[in-house]
Amino acid sequence: MPFEFVNQNDYILVKLSGECLGGEKPGVGDVMTQVLNDTKIKLFIFQASECSTITGAFLREMTLGYRALKAVNGQVRFVGGIPAVVHQIVSNGLDRIFICKMSLKGALIDFGLAKQKDFDVNVINPFLNATIKVLKIQCFLEAKPGKPTMKKPTDPLLLGDVSGIISVVSETFNGSFAISLSEAIFCGISKNMLGEDCPAITEKNVDLVGELANMILGQAKVELGQLGYAVQMAIPSCVWGKDHKIKHFGGGTCVVLPFETEIGTFYSEVMTSNAAINQIMKKAG
Amino acid sequence: MSKATEHDQNKVRILIVDDSDNLRIVIRRYLEKAQTREYQFIFFEAANGQEAEKVLQVAAAMNEAIDVVFLDWMMPTMTGKDLLEKIRSIELFKEYPSVIMLTAETNSEQINVCLKYNVAKYVLKPFTQEILASVLYEVLAGKSDGGIRYAV
Known part of the structure; x- marks a missing residue:
């Protein structure tokens, strides 16, 4: 699978790797919804530094998970994407949902989780x-x-x-x-x-x-x-x-x-x- | 060679503009050591852009125009960049004096902003006596290419 969900207690880290093409079973959106229901954690960070390709189909499946998250006032950040990946998000009009950050630190600060450790x-x-x-x-x-x-x-x-x-x-x-x-x-x-x-x-x-x-x-x-x-x-x-x-x-x-x-x-x-x-x-x- | 040195080969009028008294002294000391038989330096000083503009105007009015300005970037009252913008808009100072920016500003985009104001050389702080002397002589020899020099 090109994605792995890791529970970081305060947030869920979703590590994307290789080619994220969509059509996986279960899909990324399904797993996201399941993790949300199981952990009740409403903050998701997609880390894409190891991701070489992301397709519109994969992004659409991500939005399914986002809908479940939005219903409980959750938030998503997208970090470390190579330009081609970030471009795909922007060109699909999803950058308002999957807000892109340069680093994990930036996303954690956004979520208010880096207050005590944000000194670089x-x-x-x-x-x-x-x-x-x-x-x-x-x-x-x-x-x-x-x-x-x-x-x-x-x-x-x-x-x-x-x-x-x-x-x-x-x-x-x-x-x-x-x-x-x-x-x-x-x-x-x-x-x-x-x-x-x-x-x-x-x-x-x-x-x-x-x-x-x-x-x-x-x-x-x-x-x-x-x-x-x-x-x-x-x-x-x-x-x-x-x-x-x-x-x-x-x-x-x-x-x-x-x-x-x-x-x-x-x-x-x-x-x-x-x-x-x-x-x-x-x-x- | 700059315009004013044409009227007197031996005398080079140098204006040092820096808000730090100590830095003006250091620059002056370094340049004093660089004098040769061919070139004798006459120094003027200003602590900000406004003072520098007055010195330039008065010197020009007395037919003793400043040849070279060593100009700091970050100064209160009027910055080096503001002074450049102002004097280069005046016909009398469009081409001369030659300006050597002497600045701690290392951002290339910021430095490039000054290129349009006909800057002869950039020297990044910290600097050595050798660097100051060599850029001055390059400028006096007409090599005013806007090149950046820094100590390593």
């Missing part, structure tokens, strides 16, 4: 790599990443003496990025970049950390783009002073990345906004 850890690496690159090229400072830790999004305290923060805005992912430096590291970087001693953080030189945040976001954008996140540029802001605080935009999951350098440790923070993601996904749906 893959977004961390672009910021980590970008931080290392920017510090190396622009500041002549080698930075070795340490073990990332989670921080409460409500905790506004930063670990450095000066921080640059910049918002991260895209169609599918919102949040913010911050780089937080001790005064020693700030002055070391300033000396490396400007070629003269920097005795302290001042109003005149503090913009340097904002510029670093800006460059890191620009570099991270390249890798984020490869992950499907088209991030927009923004203007950074700077905060400094002992025990200074910042409020990340949104208030979702916050990851702290420590970096070791020859002049001490500094920190980057990446925060994603769950609320923003949910809002955007609902709008897209």
Whole structure:
């Protein structure tokens, strides 16, 4: 059979594979109705990443199952389809019923099932790599990443003496990025970049950390783009002073990345906004 | 070679536009190191597009037109893109000065938007002294092809 129904407790995952031609016995719609009746689970996700072909006949049988689901206010999402498969859904006018999502995560967010786990850890690496690159090229400072830790999004305290923060805005992912430096590291970087001693953080030189945040976001954008996140540029802001605080935009999951350098440790923070993601996904749906 | 350098082979008037005081200093330091007997640089600075426009207008009025602008993209008050759009609509600045965009913006679609405003080169931040010097000399040699340069 080109389909397999897997009970995931909160939702039913329907794995499609190979050629979904229709005419199977029992048909996909019949099984869907049966599973609905047996489990009472009203959320179905069709995963089509392994599906090479889908016919109008198969889609019509899917709609039979959808009718049973609609009667109990259930929902369907269709994820991971190759362009030819998605085209078949759209050309049959079924994209309003089988709402297509790029990923399983997108479908789970749509269903409100990904609230606690929708932080895509893959977004961390672009910021980590970008931080290392920017510090190396622009500041002549080698930075070795340490073990990332989670921080409460409500905790506004930063670990450095000066921080640059910049918002991260895209169609599918919102949040913010911050780089937080001790005064020693700030002055070391300033000396490396400007070629003269920097005795302290001042109003005149503090913009340097904002510029670093800006460059890191620009570099991270390249890798984020490869992950499907088209991030927009923004203007950074700077905060400094002992025990200074910042409020990340949104208030979702916050990851702290420590970096070791020859002049001490500094920190980057990446925060994603769950609320923003949910809002955007609902709008897209 | 840009228009203004025709009147004085040795002097190149460079306007650095960036909202970061530190970045303007870094760019200036890097370019100072790149001076040769053939080319001596005179620097002007602006913290945003609005200030830059004034510098361009005043310099042109004094018959000391700016030859090359190193232009940041993301700036408050008036962005680099807005400045480009504005000055290229003015007859006096349609072709000159040569503009080198110096930006953290890595999105190729966004960068392509600037192509229509006659951008000589793009340099992606972070950048090295060697990259800044080489793009400047390429532009002074008339190689203004809108090419993108970045450090690896």
